[in-house]
Amino acid sequence: MNEPRKQPDLARITAEINTGAPESRSETFRTAWNDLRKGFQQRELWLALGWQDIKQRYRRSTLGPLWITVATGVMALALGLLYSMLFQQDLRQFLPHVAVGLIIWGFIAGCIKEGAEVFIANEGLIKQLPSALSVHVYRLVWKQFLFLLHNLVIWLVLLAIFRPALGWNVLLVVPAMALILLNGVWVSMLFGIISTRFRDVAPLLDSLVQLAFYMTPIVWTTKTLETQGGEVAQRAKLAEINPLYHYLEIVRAPMIGEEVAAYHWFIVLACTAVGLLLAVLAMRKWRFRVSYWV
Structure with a gap:
């Protein structure tokens, strides 16, 4: 007889948003x-929706969300x-390097x-629910963060x-x-708007x-290439061009007991500032057209 609280809360939040005044365009x-x-x-809305996404994905499964951890753990071990x-x-030393790398990579790739496809997948909500466009982005990032938290069990x-x-x-x-x-917020927002149009x-x-x-x-380390010397060591420097390497390093290195060079932080901060600017520019120009593009 007891109803789960998620549905009434979600309905109440949705009703409150629907009664809100329309935003200037x-x-x-x-x-x-x-x-x-x-x-x-x-x-309250995107936290509830993100958690509901997790429950819906593993509905009627014995292990439920633990399948996320099992799949990542098996891949890391192999x-x-x-x-x-x-x-x-x-x-x-190498197994923690790979495992933590896969955990963080799962969030980035997700x-x-x-x-x-965040706006395409939420076509119905976008057309029927007059909420902020960023709600769907926060929902996605929250869901991916929940996946990451599940996978942190492997690190423990x-x-x-x-x-x-x-x-x-x-x-x-x-x-x-x-x-x-x-x-994760600016990446989902920027690519979401562009992919909805193209x-x-x-x-x-x-x-x-x-x-x-x-x-x-x-699944490889720059130290492995550097120890070989010669041209191979020089080619290892090419990894520095990849910004994703720096994102991984600022999280992975502390988690496996290694020092983080300061330049990794500077590169990530610079990429974050540029990315946020591009996302805001895209929102400024096209966010009101997303509902028509979907």
Whole structure:
């Protein structure tokens, strides 16, 4: 007889949004910023929707969301064992490198690939619910963050097994994770708007993400190439061109007990500022057209 609380709460929040006044459609930076602000203020809505997405995906499953952890853990173990033998790496150091890399990569890839279709997938809500456009972006980033939290169980297991020496440096994970979440917002917003207008962008991004996986030090390390010397060591520097490497490094290094060079932070902060600017520009120009494009 007891009804779950999620549905009544969600209905109440939706009703409150529907009774709100329509927002001005002027193409200014202020209205674009207001969309981001108002969308964040409607966090009861996107928090409930994001959690509902997780429950719906694993409905009637025995393990439920734990399948996320199992799948990532099996892949990390398989790739860690294989490439540690190929590169002759110490498994105690290499397996955490691969596992944490896959965990963070899952969040980044999810925001890019699903972000490209975030507005297309929410066509019904966009046309029927007069909420801020950013609500759908926050919902997606929240869902991907929940996936990441599930996968952090793998990191805790590795800590218990290998017992790496973690110092106060591990606290850098908190601001690094905040930066990753912020980048997830602008990536989903920017690619979501562009892909809604140009439908070929989404499959293109999907292919580029797969290519970027092999170009990013996840199942290999820059130290492995540098130790070989000569031209191989010089080519290892090419990894520095890949911005995703720096995003991974600011989170992964503290989690596996390594130091983070300051330039990684500077590059990530610069990319974040540029990305936010591009996303706000896209919102300023095209956000009101998304409802027509979907």
